[in-house]
Amino acid sequence: MAGGHGGFEPVKLDPAIERWSSMRENVYQHFKFTRRATRQVFTWGFMVPALIATIAVTFDNKYDWAGKQKGSSLMKGTPAKPTPSEE
Secondary structure (H helix, E strand, O other): OOOOOOOOOOOOOOOHHHHHHHHOOOHHHHHOHHHHHHHHHHHHHHHHHHHHHHHHHHHHHHOOHHHHHHHHOOOOOOOOOOOOOOO
C-alpha cells in the first residue's frame, strides 16, 4: 500500500514537516505558562464562555416562545394576543 518496502519510499518526506509533527506530538513535555499563554488560557477558557453564557441567559430570560400565537409578542410578561371573539 503506502509503506516503503525494500528501500522503496513512495512518499517523499519533508524534514520541516517531520520536525513540526514531532514538536506537536511532544508539546506537553515542553509547555510552560508564560504571560502570553496565561492570558490566552484565561481569555479563551474563561472570558469567552462566560460571555456566551451571559448572552444566552439574558436572551433566555427575555423571550418566551411557549404557547405564543401568530402575531403575539415573544417578550416575557406580555399578554397573549386576544382572540377575535374577545374583542
